[in-house]
Amino acid sequence: MKEQMMFLAEYANEFEAEIARGHLKSAGIYAILSRDDAGGMLPSLQEVEGVTLLVRPVDLKRARVILHEKSTTKQPS
Numbered sequence: 438m439k440e441q442m443m444f445l446a447e448y449a450n451e452f453e454a455e456i457a458r459g460h461l462k463s464a465g466i467y468a469i470l471s472r473d474d475a476g477g478m479l480p481s482l483q484e485v486e487g488v489t490l491l492v493r494p495v496d497l498k499r500a501r502v503i504l505h506e507k508s509t510t511k512q513p514s
Contacts, residue, residue: 442469442491445500454488460507466496 445468448454454470461468471489492500 440493443494443497445490445492447487447489451488454490457490457504460503461500464503466492466500468492
């Protein structure tokens, strides 16, 4: 049986979504990206449809905290 995945966030492009997924991966959270870009042949569709980040239900709350912390952390200049 496949494990159910839940919506965590939506991003304008795959690059931004991969960064977020990397933050989650470094915290030990499994996440996948869902996008409709014609198998990569039309990446411009990502701008219209977005790229969705999905996680397991058990990780949802922790993943939200991690992404929130990363979005509010100031980067050194």
